[in-house]
Amino acid sequence: MTSEWLSKRLLELSRLDVYIKPPIHDRVIKMDANENLALAPQFLNDIVSKAVSASDLRFYPAEELERFYEQLSQYLNVNRKHIAVSSGSDQIIESLLSTIGKRTNVTIFEPTFSYFINRCKLHGIPIESIPLNETDNSIPYSRFMNSAKKSNIVYICSPNNPTGNQFDRETMLDIVESLNDQLIIIDEAYVEFGKYSLSQFVTKYDNLVVLRTMSKAFGLAGARIGYLISQENLAEIFRTQIQSPYPINSLSLAVATSALSSYQYFFDTIQLIRQQRDKLFLSLSKIQGIKPFRSDANFVFFESFDLYDSIQEGLSHELISIKALGDFCRYRGCFRVTVGTEEMNDRFIGSIGNILSKDG
Ligand SMILES: Cc1ncc(COP(=O)(O)O)c(C=O)c1O
Numbered sequence: 001m002t003s004e005w006l007s008k009r010l011l012e013l014s015r016l017d018v019y020i021k022p023p024i025h026d027r028v029i030k031m032d033a034n035e036n037l038a039l040a041p042q043f044l045n046d047i048v049s050k051a052v053s054a055s056d057l058r059f060y061p062a063e064e065l066e067r068f069y070e071q072l073s074q075y076l077n078v079n080r081k082h083i084a085v086s087s088g089s090d091q092i093i094e095s096l097l098s099t100i101g102k103r104t105n106v107t108i109f110e111p112t113f114s115y116f117i118n119r120c121k122l123h124g125i126p127i128e129s130i131p132l133n134e135t136d137n138s139i140p141y142s143r144f145m146n147s148a149k150k151s152n153i154v155y156i157c158s159p160n161n162p163t164g165n166q167f168d169r170e171t172m173l174d175i176v177e178s179l180n181d182q183l184i185i186i187d188e189a190y191v192e193f194g195k196y197s198l199s200q201f202v203t204k205y206d207n208l209v210v211l212r213t214m215s216k217a218f219g220l221a222g223a224r225i226g227y228l229i230s231q232e233n234l235a236e237i238f239r240t241q242i243q244s245p246y247p248i249n250s251l252s253l254a255v256a257t258s259a260l261s262s263y264q265y266f267f268d269t270i271q272l273i274r275q276q277r278d279k280l281f282l283s284l285s286k287i288q289g290i291k292p293f294r295s296d297a298n299f300v301f302f303e304s305f306d307l308y309d310s311i312q313e314g315l316s317h318e319l320i321s322i323k324a325l326g327d328f329c330r331y332r333g334c335f336r337v338t339v340g341t342e343e344m345n346d347r348f349i350g351s352i353g354n355i356l357s358k359d360g
Contacts, residue, residue: 016122019115022321031338031348032321034161034190034299036219038269038276038341044219044255047262051254060246064253071260072227082202082229084238086247089189089213089226090115092238096209096228097123099242100183104152109139110329113161113187125153131329137163137293139171148179157187159194162325162336164295166194173198176205185209190297192217192270193277199229206231216298218259218266223252273298277339283349287356299338307356308333314355320348 002010022032030037055064065085073080086092097119106120110129120127128147133140137160148154154175159166176184176198184207191197191212199210209230215221225248228238248256259266280300284292292302304311311333312324325334337348 013122017114017118019118022323025319025321029320029340029344029347031340031344032323032336033221034216034297034336034338035221036216036266036269036273036298037338037344038272039219039266043265044259047258048251048255051251051258055250055254057250059250061248061250061253062246064250064257065246065248068248068253068257071257075260075263076199076229078199078202078229079232081232082235083227084230084235084243085225085227086243087226088215088224089187089211089228091224091247092211092226092228093185093187094119095238095242096185097125101125101153105150106153106155107144107148107151108155109144109157109160111160111162111331112155112157113189116155116157116187132160132163134330137165139167139175141171145175145178148175148182151182153183153185154179155185155187157189158198159190159295159297161190161297162299162301162323162334163293164297164299164301164336165293166191166196166296169196173201176201176208180205180207183207183209185211187211189213190216190299192267193274193298194296202229202231206234209234214256214259217270218256219269220252220256220259223255224248225252225256273339276342276345279342280337280339280345280349283345284352287352289356290352299336301334301336303331304333304335306333307359308335310355310359311335311352314358315348315351318347318351318354320351322348 069080069083072083093116101123105126107128110131117127128151130140130144130147186198188197188210202208202210209228211228214225277295277300281292281294284290284300284302289307290302290304292300315322323336325336
């Protein structure tokens, strides 16, 4: 029989919100998890095959880790002392909250990356959520500052998931500069698709931690590689005290090192995705009853109001999977669709057209 205190604790945990993973289906066009779908699978397969033949899995991944740090430092143009790696940036969020985040409170914008909120709840960290400005999803500066000044940690996703926009750079720098008693976590998971990164500013601001990932622009979601960039002391403590000694396996490290050394190829696909994103936004904005928002990421967020149910049902018949978010804050009938190849995007827009013509 399970003891009473353990049953009670498990019951509390079972009531927490969970991160909803996209469903697994056969033959589905997958536009629900912001992966990089424009990368040629063969290109990645070649990198992976080379990584497999170069790795000796009898050994712990010490050398591979060193090589990855070197390559990352070159890619970011930041001294490696400012970098700490992890198994996906999800794991950095978890590790930061369970250590530095203990007995703190947090300010975030709403909506934002739901996993961060779930993890705060798991660790009993109180959150103050400030809704973004209604017109353009920008930062409500004074409301935000009033709350942020009273908290220990601020989390900002830039570009923001799910709204897709990147906040004004000068406002972001002002926040980092003014809130010098707060730890400012900037989640730049989608930054390669955006306009600017704040990673260079870690040498100037000790309160800044930038989170990055290889899951999006580099198309390596399955390899689970993330990293943080921060002041040297925090990065070192993260690498040595907080992080486990070998956080990423040899194969993933070899793949990631090789991907970074061919970054020009990835940047070409990023350019394609940016063009496709703007085209997708334009196509969605021409459809009556749908309101898309401009995006600086590899996805487009849109409201569909009372068309929500028909779109959701229709797309599942068409075997197209996008992220259905429903109603939240002041947004009605929301979806987030990953920008795919031209063919996928055309198929998606065509399907929406078919669904709505049947509906109307
Ligand atoms: C804003 C944001 N941060 C972090 C992550 C997680 O990235 P990773 O795959 O590196 O854990 C995601 C994934 O969807 C995300 O949207």
